[in-house]
Amino acid sequence: xxxxxxxxxxxxxxxxxxxxxxxxxxxxxxxxxxxxxxxxxxxxxxxxxxxxxxxxxxxxxxxxxxxxxxxxxxxxxxxxxxxxxxxxxxxxxxxxxxxxxxxxxxxxxxxxxxxxxxxxxxxxxxxxxxxxxxxxxxxxxxxxxxxxxxxxxxxxxxxxxxxxxxxxxxxxxxxxxxxxxxxxxxxxxxxxxxxxxxxxxxxxxxxxxxxxxxxxxxxxxxxxxxxxxxxxxxxxxxxxxxxxxxxxxxxxxxxxxxxxxxxxxxxxxxxxxxxxxxxxxxxxxxxxxxxxxxxxxxxxxxxxxxxxxxxxxxxxxxxxxxxxxxxx
Amino acid sequence: xxxxxxxxxxxxxxxxxxxxxxxxxxxxxxxxxxxxxxxxxxxxxxxxxxxxxxxxxxxxxxxxxxxxxxxxxxxxxxxxxxxxxxxxxxxxxxxxxxxxxxxxxxxxxxxxxxxxxxxxxxxxxxxxxxxxxxxxxxxxxxxxxxxxxxxxxxxxxxxxxxxxxxxxxxxxxxxxxxxxxxxxxxxxxxxxxxxxxxxxxxxxxxxxxxxxxxxxxxxxxxxxxxxxxxxxxxxxxxxxxxxx
Numbered sequence: 001x002x003x004x005x006x007x008x009x010x011x012x013x014x015x016x017x018x019x020x021x022x023x024x025x026x027x028x029x030x031x032x033x034x035x036x037x038x039x040x041x042x043x044x045x046x047x048x049x050x051x052x053x054x055x056x057x058x059x060x061x062x063x064x065x066x067x068x069x070x071x072x073x074x075x076x077x078x079x080x081x082x083x084x085x086x087x088x089x090x091x092x093x094x095x096x097x098x099x100x101x102x103x104x105x106x107x108x109x110x111x112x113x114x115x116x117x118x119x120x121x122x123x124x125x126x127x128x129x130x131x132x133x134x135x136x137x138x139x140x141x142x143x144x145x146x147x148x149x150x151x152x153x154x155x156x157x158x159x160x161x162x163x164x165x166x167x168x169x170x171x172x173x174x175x176x177x178x179x180x181x182x183x184x185x186x187x188x189x190x191x192x193x194x195x196x197x198x199x200x201x202x203x204x205x206x207x208x209x210x211x212x213x214x215x216x217x218x219x220x221x222x223x224x225x226x227x228x229x230x231x232x233x234x235x236x237x238x239x240x241x242x243x244x245x246x247x248x249x250x251x252x253x254x255x256x257x258x259x260x261x262x263x264x265x266x267x268x269x270x271x272x273x274x275x276x277x278x279x280x281x282x283x284x285x286x287x288x289x290x291x292x293x294x295x296x297x298x299x300x301x302x303x304x305x306x307x308x309x310x311x312x313x314x315x316x317x318x319x320x321x322x323x324x325x326x327x328x
Numbered sequence: 329x330x331x332x333x334x335x336x337x338x339x340x341x342x343x344x345x346x347x348x349x350x351x352x353x354x355x356x357x358x359x360x361x362x363x364x365x366x367x368x369x370x371x372x373x374x375x376x377x378x379x380x381x382x383x384x385x386x387x388x389x390x391x392x393x394x395x396x397x398x399x400x401x402x403x404x405x406x407x408x409x410x411x412x413x414x415x416x417x418x419x420x421x422x423x424x425x426x427x428x429x430x431x432x433x434x435x436x437x438x439x440x441x442x443x444x445x446x447x448x449x450x451x452x453x454x455x456x457x458x459x460x461x462x463x464x465x466x467x468x469x470x471x472x473x474x475x476x477x478x479x480x481x482x483x484x485x486x487x488x489x490x491x492x493x494x495x496x497x498x499x500x501x502x503x504x505x506x507x508x509x510x511x512x513x514x515x516x517x518x519x520x521x522x523x524x525x526x527x528x529x530x531x532x533x534x535x536x537x538x539x540x541x542x543x544x545x546x547x548x549x550x551x552x553x554x555x556x557x558x559x560x561x562x563x564x565x566x567x568x569x570x571x572x
Contacts, residue, residue, distance in 0.1 A: 048571065051415045072419075076415060083408065085408055087411060089407075091345040092342070092345065100334065104418060132345075145412075
């Protein structure tokens with residue numbers, strides 16, 4: 001079966017500025033694709049093109065077999081779209097607004113009421129249903145935007161920063177909602193929150209300067225981290241100097257760094273090529289008889305991977321400095 | 329058609345969701361009345377007709393209609409709702425027509441509320457009701473033409489004040505294009521044929537023709553085609569400017 005979303009060579013130029021420089025990918029049913037990237041990377045522009053709001057300079061976007069530029073109405077019918085900033089008519093109430101969107105989507109009568117009711121329930125809007133949208137908090141406005149995108153239970157969902165402005169509980173709620181819908185839809189979300197990628201996305205794509213710089217599962221991205229499979233270790237008392245020297249000398253160990261968390265006395269043992277080194281560390285600790293309060297294997301850090309991918313390497317220093325010698 | 333009707337309903341309701349509708353209608357009625365009685369010398373003329381009422385409509389519309397049309401697209405772009413609106417399964421043409429018809433219906437409501445003037449002349453004498461009906465229809469058509477101009481201009485900018493000023497300026501050219509204000513400077517360097525063609529675009533002369541009691545087909549076609557042309561331009565402008 002064809003993928004629900006097919007993007008082929010999308011390019012967008014604004015005058016001399018090339019905002020999106022040839023992005024291609026497909027999203028299958030059941031996939032949740034996360035767009036990651038710095039501000040101005042071209043994430044929103046790409047989403048606007050997929051949603052049919054912006055005409056691409058080159059390339060095409062196909063939703064459920066309908067080319068967005070050739071059969072816009074057909075493509076828009078299968079799409080639920082939350083634009084950046086979740087715009088909604090400020091003088092309308094959520095009830096009136098969702099009813100309007102539902103009517104445009106072709107529902108009427110009891111089916112319309114059922115759809116609106118379901119969407120309201122899913123994003124927990126019932127308490128503000130009859131207040132003008134302009135009087136609502138940022139979190140409620142975002143949820144109104146989500147409700148209108150979900151109203152017709154679309155096969156393709158494009159959500160530009162769906163959890164922006166929500167508090168941690170609401171974020172969790174929206175992520176659960178997305179996970180719950182993921183099985184029978186193709187979903188693209190954009191976010192600045194790296195933990196969100198881990199929480200909801202089956203696949204992540206890092207976009208910067210209008211091109212895709214990385215594309216893989218969150219686990220694959222994390223594996224690029226220099227902290228991938230590093231061992232965090234904190235001694236109960238002062239760490240015996242010999243232990244660290246001994247560990248640092250192991251051929252699979254790249255180096256040892258102090259923990260960068262505030263007030264943390266632990267160290268991070270970095271591995272070469274992400275090899276598992278916890279056995280090495282454990283056996284050294286045991287043989288030296290050091291008292292260890294905490295020892296665990298790190299998965300890696302998405303934020304560091306994100307920085308490495310998206311920041312152009314500074315010429316004055318190496319992009320990935322080899323950690324200096326151990327400390328005690 | 330269904331989509332246009334749904335958009336029409338939402339838009340028309342949105343006028344009444346804010347004080348805009350009430351302010352507009354009150355100002356329109358007060359101004360129309362004041363112009364009729366104080367400037368148009370309704371009583372001194374001693375005639376049971378509404379000539380002194382309709383004469384001022386082009387000038388009333390000149391600044392009241394842009395006040396209505398300025399928000400149509402500028403506000404939609406400013407608040408970003410245009411991105412939501414135009415990614416719903418509607419065509420740009422349906423969106424343009426739905427918004428226009430709602431604004432036009434709203435001016436129709438304001439115009440209809442001037443009916444007490446008609447009752448007044450009916451009470452005072454025996455007016456030619458045919459002329460009055462024709463004048464109302466002509467005024468409504470002309471309001472549509474002003475609105476179509478204003479709606480198209482509103483798609484050009486995110487700034488409602490700019491939309492207002494530009495719409496008023498373009499509308500003024502359409503009112504005055506049959507008068508020496510516009511024609512005299514053109515006569516110096518344009519052929520007579522083109523000058524008279526520009527003169528024929530005057531809202532004023534077409535409207536005055538109608539208020540004399542003859543709702544002639546050419547005048548109706550004139551206003552209808554102005555509406556059509558500007559709605560078409562509106563659609564192109566929305567497509568062109570929507571994402572700026």
